[in-house]
Amino acid sequence: MIRPEQLKRVPVPASIPVSEIAGDVLEGLSRTPKSLPPKLLYDAEGSALFEQITCLPEYYPTRTEAAILMTHADEICSRLGKNVSVGELGAGTATKTRILLRSLLRRQFSVNYFPLDVSDAALKLAKDEVEKELQAVNVHPQIGDFEDLTFLELQARPRLVLYIGSSIGNLEHVDAITLLQNVAQHLSSGDQLLLGVDLVKDSGVMQAAYNDSAGITASFNKNLLIRINRELGGHFEPEAFYHVSFWNEAASRIELHLESARSQSVRVDALDTTIRFGQGERIHTENSYKYTLERLGDLLQHGGFQLEHTWTDPHCWFAVSLGVIK
Numbered sequence: 001m002i003r004p005e006q007l008k009r010v011p012v013p014a015s016i017p018v019s020e021i022a023g024d025v026l027e028g029l030s031r032t033p034k035s036l037p038p039k040l041l042y043d044a045e046g047s048a049l050f051e052q053i054t055c056l057p058e059y060y061p062t063r064t065e066a067a068i069l070m071t072h073a074d075e076i077c078s079r080l081g082k083n084v085s086v087g088e089l090g091a092g093t094a095t096k097t098r099i100l101l102r103s104l105l106r107r108q109f110s111v112n113y114f115p116l117d118v119s120d121a122a123l124k125l126a127k128d129e130v131e132k133e134l135q136a137v138n139v140h141p142q143i144g145d146f147e148d149l150t151f152l153e154l155q156a157r158p159r160l161v162l163y164i165g166s167s168i169g170n171l172e173h174v175d176a177i178t179l180l181q182n183v184a185q186h187l188s189s190g191d192q193l194l195l196g197v198d199l200v201k202d203s204g205v206m207q208a209a210y211n212d213s214a215g216i217t218a219s220f221n222k223n224l225l226i227r228i229n230r231e232l233g234g235h236f237e238p239e240a241f242y243h244v245s246f247w248n249e250a251a252s253r254i255e256l257h258l259e260s261a262r263s264q265s266v267r268v269d270a271l272d273t274t275i276r277f278g279q280g281e282r283i284h285t286e287n288s289y290k291y292t293l294e295r296l297g298d299l300l301q302h303g304g305f306q307l308e309h310t311w312t313d314p315h316c317w318f319a320v321s322l323g324v325i326k
Contacts, residue, residue: 019231022270028283029268029275035284036224038170039145043227044121049220051093056216058208061166064318065196066096069164072311072320073103079308079322080192083108085155088162089146089183091115094126096164100194101130101137109136114151116142146179152186159187164196164320169253169289173299176289180303184325193305193323200290201317203247210245210254210288218243221256221285233269240264244282256286296321 021040028036042050054062069076077084077100084104088097094115104111113130117123123141130139142151152161161183168176183193198206210217221243225236244257260277267274291299293310296319300307305323312319 019270021227022232025228025232025268026271026273033282033284034275038286039118040227041220041224041286042117042119042122043223044119046220046223046227047092047119047122049216049223052216053212053220054095056212056214058212060205060209061198061318062096064313064315065164065166065320066099068311068313068318068320069096069099073099074106076100076194076311076320076322077103077107080104080160081158081190083156084158084160085112085114086160086162087114087116087152087155088164089116089149090163090165090167091117091126092119092122092165094130097126097162098130098133100162101134105134105136111137112140112155113137114140114142114155116144116146116149116151118143118145146182149182149186152183157188157191159191161187161191161193164194166196166198166288166318168195168299169198169291170287171289172287173289176299177302180299180305184304187325189325191325192308193300194320195296195300195323196318196320197291197296197299198288199296199312199317199319200252200292201315203249205317206254206290207245207247210256211243215243217245217256221258224285225258228268232271235267235269237264241283251287252290254288254290255284256288257282257284291319293319 024037024040053059101111115123115126120143123143127139127141130137171179222238222241225238228234229236240261242259242261244259246255248255259282260279263279265274265276297307300323306326308322308324310319310321
């Protein structure tokens with residue numbers, strides 16, 4: 001097996017270009033236990049599947065957060081100042097963002113909007129849909145992950161950064177703090193962050209959201225194997241893996257895994273390696289941390305923001321918080 005640092009020197013068939021995901025896949029599948037970063041779930045097909053997930057009856061986070069934004073958008077925007085520019089981390093297709101953009105346009109003539117996402121297809125759709133619906137919004141798509149946030153400095157002040165959709169729950173607590181600190185470093189006094197987080201609630205409600213009866217979440221999870229097959233010449237059989245999700249109360253998170261249905265060996269041509277799985281062995285693909293309001297306040301404070309206000313739904317299932325750089 002090759003090591004990640006050797007990847008660029010490995011000869012591969014001309015028909016299999018080395019994908020940008022190669023290093024992450026090699027490192028993650030070489031670990032014990034095996035794991036892969038959740039960002040790999042969001043290729044074009046994965047992003048499309050996730051959009052389907054957000055509309056499922058079991059998946060409460062999207063509709064609950066959207067209801068909070070619909071109810072409180074004008075109040076939120078009234079706290080932002082005048083002529084605000086908007087950046088967004090993990091924007092996806094910006095469906096919920098439009099709620100806030102519409103409210104902003106009632107307060108200012110135009111909005112410059114900078115959505116960041118790893119999915120080029122999602123960004124193209126976001127740009128087309130936002131500019132079609134809201135002609136006074138100028139969309140400046142930013143393709144990439146969270147390692148480079150210099151695009152935030154392109155925005156005119158005052159700046160609002162959106163990180164909604166409970167995506168911060170995919171990060172370990174220390175990584176979530178580091179990300180917010182990185183965001184804060186690219187902002188100035190008076191700039192603000194609007195953060196959406198999923199709250200701890202009945203475990204049955206949470207578990208159903210990640211194991212829907214239609215099997216869309218299972219397809220979303222297994223699409224990661226299909227992506228490895230396509231981009232790295234993998235020979236995974238998706239049907240040879242189970243989608244597994246469960247509530248880890250001690251860690252306050254929902255975990256997603258792919259579990260090998262049998263002992264098997266899987267060749268990945270572009271990595272010049274074979275990955276071995278025992279029956280029941282898992283690949284940990286995603287976490288979704290759930291917060292209490294107290295932990296949410298601590299997260300913002302340690303991330304460099306002062307909590308201004310938090311809005312929740314009537315059941316207190318979800319929270320949207322506004323933080324400011326002092």
